[in-house]
Amino acid sequence: xAREPSIALKAIMPFSxxxxxxxxxxxxxxxxxxxxxxxxxxSSSGGRRRRPALTNASxxxxxxxxxxxxxxxxxxxxxxxxxxxxxPPNVIRNQKYNxxxxxxxxxxxxxxxxxxxxxxxxxxxxxVPQLKIGYIITYFGPLCFVLVVTIGxxxxxxxxxxxxxxxxxxxxxxxxxxxxxxxxxxxxxxxGDMIVIHKDCRVPADxxxxxxxxxxxxxxxxxxxxxxxxxxxxxxxxxxxxxxPSDESLLQIDADVYADSPSxxxxxxxxxFSKNIPGQVVPQVEPLNVxxxxxxxxxxxxxxxxxxVIYTGQETRAVxxxxxxxTKIGLLDHEINKLSKILxxxxxxxxxxxxxxxxxxxxxxxxxxxxxxxxxSIIPIGLRVNLDMGKTVYGxxxxxxxxxxxxxxxxxxxxxxxxxxxxLLSDKTGTLTKNDMELKKLHMGTMSYATDTMxxxxxxxxxxxxxxxxxxHARTMPRGWVAGKRRDITSRIRDIVLALALCxxxxxxxxxxxxxxxxxxxxxxxIVKWTESVGLTLVFRDISEIHxxxxxxxxxxxxxxxxxxxxxxxxxxGIVVKDNLxxxxxxxxxxxxxxxxxxxxxxxxxxxxxxxxAREGLRTLxxxxxxxxxxxxxxFEERFHEATIxxxxxxxxEQSVVGSILEQDLELLGLTGVEDKLQDGVKSxxxxxxxxGLRIWMLTGDKIETATCIAVSSxxxxxxxxxxxxxxxxxxxxxxxxxxxxxxxxxxxLVIDGESLQLFLxxxxxxxxxxxxxxxxxxxxxxxxxxxxxxxxxxxxxxxxRVLCIGDGGNDVSMIQxxxxxxxxxxxxxxxxxxxxxxxxxQFGHLTRLLLxxxxxxxxxxxxxxxxxxxxGLIISxxxxxxxxxxxxxxxxxxxxxxxxxxxxxxxxxxxxSLVLDKDVSEDIAMMYPELYKELTKASRLEEYLLIM
Numbered sequence: 027x028a029r030e031p032s033i034a035l036k037a038i039m040p041f042s043x044x045x046x047x048x049x050x051x052x053x054x055x056x057x058x059x060x061x062x063x064x065x066x067x068x069s070s071s072g073g074r075r076r077r078p079a080l081t082n083a084s085x086x087x088x089x090x091x092x093x094x095x096x097x098x099x100x101x102x103x104x105x106x107x108x109x110x111x112x113x114p115p116n117v118i119r120n121q122k123y124n125x126x127x128x129x130x131x132x133x134x135x136x137x138x139x140x141x142x143x144x145x146x147x148x149x150x151x152x153x154v155p156q157l158k159i160g161y162i163i164t165y166f167g168p169l170c171f172v173l174v175v176t177i178g179x180x181x182x183x184x185x186x187x188x189x190x191x192x193x194x195x196x197x198x199x200x201x202x203x204x205x206x207x208x209x210x211x212x213x214x215x216x217x218g219d220m221i222v223i224h225k226d227c228r229v230p231a232d233x234x235x236x237x238x239x240x241x242x243x244x245x246x247x248x249x250x251x252x253x254x255x256x257x258x259x260x261x262x263x264x265x266x267x268x269x270x271p272s273d274e275s276l277l278q279i280d281a282d283v284y285a286d287s288p289s290x291x292x293x294x295x296x297x298x299f300s301k302n303i304p305g306q307v308v309p310q311v312e313p314l315n316v317x318x319x320x321x322x323x324x325x326x327x328x329x330x331x332x333x334x335v336i337y338t339g340q341e342t343r344a345v346x347x348x349x350x351x352x353t354k355i356g357l358l359d360h361e362i363n364k365l366s367k368i369l370x371x372x373x374x375x376x377x378x379x380x381x382x383x384x385x386x387x388x389x390x391x392x393x394x395x396x397x398x399x400x401x402x403s404i405i406p407i408g409l410r411v412n413l414d415m416g417k418t419v420y421g422x423x424x425x426x427x428x429x430x431x432x433x434x435x436x437x438x439x440x441x442x443x444x445x446x447x448x449x450l451l452s453d454k455t456g457t458l459t460k461n462d463m464e465l466k467k468l469h470m471g472t473m474s475y476a477t478d479t480m481x482x483x484x485x486x487x488x489x490x491x492x493x494x495x496x497x498x499h500a501r502t503m504p505r506g507w508v509a510g511k512r513r514d515i516t517s518r519i520r521d522i523v524l525a526l527a528l529c530x531x532x533x534x535x536x537x538x539x540x541x542x543x544x545x546x547x548x549x550x551x552x553i554v555k556w557t558e559s560v561g562l563t564l565v566f567r568d569i570s571e572i573h574x575x576x577x578x579x580x581x582x583x584x585x586x587x588x589x590x591x592x593x594x595x596x597x598x599x600g601i602v603v604k605d606n607l608x609x610x611x612x613x614x615x616x617x618x619x620x621x622x623x624x625x626x627x628x629x630x631x632x633x634x635x636x637x638x639x640a641r642e643g644l645r646t647l648x649x650x651x652x653x654x655x656x657x658x659x660x661x662f663e664e665r666f667h668e669a670t671i672x673x674x675x676x677x678x679x680e681q682s683v684v685g686s687i688l689e690q691d692l693e694l695l696g697l698t699g700v701e702d703k704l705q706d707g708v709k710s711x712x713x714x715x716x717x718x719g720l721r722i723w724m725l726t727g728d729k730i731e732t733a734t735c736i737a738v739s740s741x742x743x744x745x746x747x748x749x750x751x752x753x754x755x756x757x758x759x760x761x762x763x764x765x766x767x768x769x770x771x772x773x774x775x776l777v778i779d780g781e782s783l784q785l786f787l788x789x790x791x792x793x794x795x796x797x798x799x800x801x802x803x804x805x806x807x808x809x810x811x812x813x814x815x816x817x818x819x820x821x822x823x824x825x826x827x828r829v830l831c832i833g834d835g836g837n838d839v840s841m842i843q844x845x846x847x848x849x850x851x852x853x854x855x856x857x858x859x860x861x862x863x864x865x866x867x868x869q870f871g872h873l874t875r876l877l878l879x880x881x882x883x884x885x886x887x888x889x890x891x892x893x894x895x896x897x898x899g900l901i902i903s904x905x906x907x908x909x910x911x912x913x914x915x916x917x918x919x920x921x922x923x924x925x926x927x928x929x930x931x932x933x934x935x936x937x938x939x940s941l942v943l944d945k946d947v948s949e950d951i952a953m954m955y956p957e958l959y960k961e962l963t964k965a966s967r968l969e970e971y972l973l974i975m
Contacts, residue, residue, distance in 0.1 A: 097287045101336060103279065105218035113217040114339035116231050118194045120187045128184070132177050141366050145169045145407045148399055156392050159399055160922040167927050168407045175411055199223075199230055202332065204277055219335045220276060225328060229320045232342045233333030234283055234297065236267040236276060242568045243268035246327040246535075246544070247320060250857060252292060252344055258327050258544040260533060262317050262569050264299050266310075273332050282309070283334055288341035293593075295319050296676050297336070313670040354846070354864065356440040357828060358888055362413075365896070366405055373401045376907060384915035396917035400906050403899040408930055409892060416891055416942045417441055420884040424865075427880070430872040432852070437864035442888040443847050444865075444881025445962050446828045447720060449799075449821055451814070451841065453833035454726035454733060456853040457870055458740055459702040461834070463552030466644060467699035469635050470518055480560060483519055484577075487561040490520035491576040522696040525649050527557040527574050528584060529601050529614035531591060533567045547592065549645065552700055572603065587611065587659070588666070590684060597621045600688065602659070611654040613688045619697075619729075622648035625685075626694040635697055640731025643739060644699030650692035662687045707871030709741045714874050714953075716802075719960035723804040725814045727837065733807045734777050743803055748774040755782040758789045765790065765797060772800050780808035787816065795824045814841035822846065827963075832873065833859045849873065878959050879952050883945065885962055891941045898934055902926075 123131055137143045149165040151157045195213040200222040207222070212230040215221060220236070223229055229247075238245045243263035267276060284298040297314035320326070320333055322344040339345065377397035381390050420441040424433055435441065455461055468475045468483070475483055532545040532554045543551045543564075554564055565581070566573035574582040583606040592599035598617020604610070615622070619636040626632070632648065639646050654662070662683065669679035716722060722742060726733050730753055737743045748771060752764050761782070768776060776798065778786075783806055786794040798804055799821060806817065814831075818841050822829050831838070831845035834853035839862045842848030850863030851870065860866040867876065902921070909920040921929070952958060 098285065099217075099336070100282050100284045101218050101334075103218075103220075103276065103281045103283075103334075107216075110216040110218045114341055115213065116215040116335075116338035117213045118191050118339075118345070120191055121184050122187070123180075123184050128181070129177075132180050133173075136173060136176055139410070140363060140370075141405060141407055141410065142169070142172065144366075144370065144405060145402065148402045151395065151399060156389075157395055157399060159396060159917075159919045160926070161924075164922070164924075164926050165399075165402075168930065172407060172411050175414075194228075194230075197228070197230065199227075202273060202276065215335060215338060217335050217338055221333050221335060222273070223320070223326050223331045223333060225326055225330060227326055229322055229324050229326065229333070231322050231335045231339075232337035232344075233320050233335050234285070234299070234314060235261050235263045235318050235320055235331055236334050237270070237273060237332040238263050238268070239329040239331075242570060244569045245329045245331055246533075248325040248327050249321075251323045251325070252321055252347075258533070258535065260317070260531075260569065261320060263331070264312065264314070264318060266299065266301055266312060267332075276332065280304075283314070283336060285314075285336040288337055288346065290343065290346045292316075292321055292343045292347065294677070298671060311671050313676075315670075315676075354437055354440050354443075356443045357446060357846075358413075358442050358885070358892070359439075362409065362892060365892075369405050369896070373398060373404050373903075376401055376903075380907070380910060380915050383911075393915075393917045397910070400910070400917060400919060401903045403906075403926070403930070404896075404903045406895040406899045406930075409895045412891055412895055412938055413888055415938075416888055417884075419942050420880065420887070424876070424880050427875070430867060430875050432866075432868050433872060433876070434860075434866040435864075436861075436866060440847065440864060441880070442885040443828060444830075444877050445883070445885025445959070447830045447847065447877060447881070448827040448963050449723065449825070449829045450715060450720045451723045451725055451818055451821075451829060451831045451845070452870075453814075453835065453838050453841075454724055454728060454736055455702060456834035457832055457838075457851055458705060458708050458724070458736060458742075460705050461548050461702060461853055463548045463645070463700045463702055465552055465556040465698055466701045467639060467642075468522070468696060469631075469639070469699070470522060470696040471629065471631050471694075473515065473518070474635075483523065484560045486516045486519040487523060488577055490516050491561070491578065491580060491582075518695075521651070522649055523557055523560060523562055524574075525614045525616070525651055525695050526553050526698070527562045527564060528572060528603055529599065529616050529649070530554060531589075531599070532564060534564055549647070549700055553647075553698065571606075583607070587663075588613075590615075592617075596681070600684070602654070602688070611656070611659050613652045613654055613692075614649070615651070615689070615692060616647050616649045616698075619646055619648050622650060622692075625689045626650045626692045629694055632694065632697065636729075637731055639697070639699040640729050641735055642699070643732060643735035644701055645728065645732060647698045647700070649695045649698065651695055652688060652690075652692050654688075658687070704736070704740055705870050707869070707874075711871045711874045712740055712742050714878065714956045718878060718956035719963060721799070721802060723806065723817070725806045725809045725817065725841065727809055728807060730777060730779055730807045733805050737775070737777070737803070737805050742805075743775045747803075749777055750774045751777045752782045753777075753779040755785050758785065761785050761790060765793065768797055768801070772797075773802065775803040775805065776801050777805045777807065780806070780810060780813060783809070783813060783817075787813075787820075791820065792824070795820045799825050811837040811840045814838065815844040817841075818844040830877075832870070835859055849876070875953070878956055879949055882952060882959050882962060886946060887941055887944055890944065891938065894937055894941060898930065902929060 137146060145165070146169060149162070149169050152159070152162045152165055195211060197212045198209045199212055199215060200207050200209055201215070202220040202222065215231050221230070221233065223233075228251075235245070237243075243265060245261050245263075246258040247261055249259055266281075270276065270279075280302040282300040282302065284300065286296040293316060295314065295316040295318075297318075299312045299314055300309040301312075302309045319336075320331070322337075322342040337343070377394050380397055381394050384390070384393070417438055421435040421438045424430075424435055424441065427433065452458060466477055530545065530550045530553065531547075532543050532550050534541050535544050536542075543554055545551045545554075558564065561577040563575045564572070565575045570586055572584045572586060574584075576582065584603040585606055586601065587604055588600075588602035590596075590600040596617070598615055598621055600613060600615035602611065602613045605612075615625075619632065623632055626648065636646050636648075665683045665687070666680065669676065669683050672679055712722060724733065724737060724742060728736075730751065734749065734751070738749075743749060750768060750771065755761050755764065764782075765786075768774065806813070809817075814837075818829055818831055821827070822845075828846045830847040830849060831841045832849040832851065833839075833842055834851035836858040838850075838859045842850060842859060842863050847865070848863040849865045849867060850857075850860035852860045852866060852868050865876065867873065906920050910916055910918065947958065
């Protein structure tokens with residue numbers, strides 16, 4: 027079924043074809059392990075057991091069972107059912123309750139609310155003869171109505187979760203057994219099973235990819251339900267298993283899979299595949315990483331695959347990353363809770379005054395309790411139901427607003443918070459900009475090309491690749507070639523364009539006769555599209571080879587020997603390729619200037635040109651290469667393989683080898699400048715929000731020059747506004763000096779890099795935030811996701827104001843979740859931010875209408891509704907107080923029975939509906955005069971009402 031893997035396949039997954047002896051330190055904590063009795067049991071049942079794959083020859087075969095199973099494990103291909111049962115069942119359960127816990131937990135949650143608890147006590151008091159005032163239904167009716175509505179909603183939501191879980195758990199999957207294939211439900215899948223996954227099917231558990239129907243051993247998966255990213259990702263089968271003639275052959279080999287302990291990290295995995303050879307103590311060991319795995323809830327996008335289950339149920343990445351963030355409670359709800367307690371005190375004082383005016387005669391304490399019951403209508407039990415009804419209406423209006431299509435309300439409890447925002451924290455790429463990349467500039471030291479001169483590059487490439495034999499001669503350099511030697515223009519252009527066409531993770535995918543590029547980064551797609559436009563097209567890519575087509579139709583074939591994907595930690599990616607015609611081996615690397623400038627050969631133009639491009643608003647990438655001899659690459663491959671089979675600190679060891687051999691004295695080829703255009707309406711949106719009184723911060727991972735340029739072009743920075751830049755601070759003293767400068771000019775725009783920001787947060791956190799929140803605009807550059815979240819929390823804590831965060835990528839999720847209101851934009855980076863947010867929109871310009879119209883209306887309506895309901899209760903209580911005063915302070919009810927129930931429901935419902943749909947100004951007025959929004963943030967309407975009351 028599968029052909030012998032090429033050298034490229036062995037290189038990307040550097041598997042060993044020889045016996046490899048592991049260090050003893052690499053064998054620790056490999057659990058759960060099998061005791062002697064279980065080994066004997068497996069032997070008697072036909073399964074051949076031998077020394078665990080990662081056990082050093084000097085260690086004993088008797089191992090102590092671990093204290094828990096959530097640790098690293100070594101799983102044999104013939105693991106017994108008894109061992110499999112020791113791992114968690116593969117059952118998905120997202121329900122909050124079960125039949126036994128539903129009522130206790132729901133009631134506990136409801137009576138945590140002060141109003142509900144108060145009315146429960148009032149209702150129960152009617153069973154005491156001395157305290158009984160009217161019909162018991164008068165008091166239990168409203169409380170039961172509130173509880174039935176709330177409990178019904180909880181039951182319905184939990185029932186929907188149950189239905190989704192049942193659908194997933196009962197989905198049938200094919201597993202491979204010694205008796206052939208059989209179908210079992212997803213909930214019956216266990217660790218050690220071999221499952222068959224078909225195209226467009228959900229992966230039911232975390233598995234190691236053993237085989238695919240593709241002869242190359244590759245397949246694509248979609249991960250949008252796991253991490254929100256919409257691009258397809260490449261996965262690679264275990265080469266040894268891929269070489270087997272059929273899927274059934276997997277049952278005939280004696281092999282182990284070592285998997286590290288369950289983790290939430292979906293981007294990393296450390297494991298080993300061990301083939302046990304009869305007569306040999308030490309097995310063949312082949313390393314496994316995340317490219318060999320399929321995590322639960324991903325979807326197979328191509329072919330059919332066989333996977334070996336390593337984690338199930340609660341130990342899968344998907345379940346471990348399924349967090350249930352704390353329910354966000356709006357400021358209005360906090361104010362109502364506070365007001366309810368104040369009204370209780372008012373009720374108590376009023377009752378005490380009436381008792382005191384009566385001279386504390388008779389059973390005054392009984393009378394005091396009766397007065398408390400009579401005046402209980404001051405505290406509105408129906409307020410929360412009315413507000414929840416209003417919030418449902420507000421959410422429906424937002425999602426059905428044709429002016430902001432595809433807007434989704436994910437948190438229905440805080441729509442009125444949109445009307446009280448005072449700080450807006452925004453990401454840049456994909457939020458203020460389109461994330462629609464286009465390569466605009468190419469600089470190579472003495473030569474620079476822009477959009478209007480790209481034709482020259484095309485012409486030079488036609489010369490360079492015009493004749494295949496000439497091309498071969500040009501690309502075959504003598505081994506004594508000096509990197510710094512001056513080359514002609516044609517060679518230099520050919521080298522950098524070839525580097526850009528090879529150094530990436532882009533894969534061309536043909537669907538319905540059209541070729542599209544799949545990649546995790548829009549930057550890479552933009553660069554590959556540019557190389558196509560100038561005459562070098564990516565036509566084929568798999569795990570082992572890359573094929574490029576020139577304008578003349580010639581195909582350039584390259585073998586992939588190593589691939590080092592981009593990570594946010596390294597900020598660069600690299601690839602080692604071998605020209606199949608010339609057999610020349612070259613290491614290409616591209617990355618951010620801050621890291622590449624330290625590993626390329628000395629030059630006198632890189633820093634200056636990076637700054638120039640950044641000031642033009644372009645995203646820069648530095649491109650470099652290093653030619654490798656057969657000997658030097660063989661040395662690297664040997665050392666790198668030793669690092670890849672380590673189960674201890676594997677990433678660091680791999681990076682150390684790459685840094686010490688490949689990333690030394692790289693030849694600088696050039697610098698690219700990619701433009702990310704502003705979204706439509708960004709300028710007007712920022713201006714309107716600024717006029718509405720919002721203080722706007724931009725938090726980005728981009729460099730200072732690019733962020734400053736975007737801030738100016740988007741009109742985030744006002745015309746003629748002074749921009750104060752703080753960067754590369756090294757000492758607290760320097761930070762203090764900068765704070766003194768900012769203190770003297772609080773009308774400036776502060777632009778600060780991540781390094782300096784961290785210094786401020788570590789040494790002068792409170793002083794810095796106190797100063798920064800007074801500035802009209804702050805732009806923080808080179809920010810990590812953690813720093814973004816920290817800044818959000820600091821502003822919330824220090825100012826006590828409402829903070830809105832908006833972003834579009836996975837690196838914005840922590841910031842969005844830390845904010846009072848999180849808004850996610852569905853962008854090219856995927857849906858991760860959108861799924862984590864309280865509100866999801868499709869473009870930044872929709873934020874204006876969301877805040878100035880819907881936010882303002884939601885808050886004003888909720889505030890007026892709360893005032894009305896409270897006022898309604900005060901009126902009847904005042905009448906009751908007057909009545910009791912006239913009749914010698916007797917605690918006798920003026921209104922009894924259904925009259926009281928109807929007063930707070932049927933008779934006064936018309937104003938409630940009116941207030942929920944009320945508009946004090948038209949849409950045009952609200953959008954034309956954003957200053958109307960500013961009025962809402964000056965003082966709480968409920969606080970004003972309380973003062974009047």
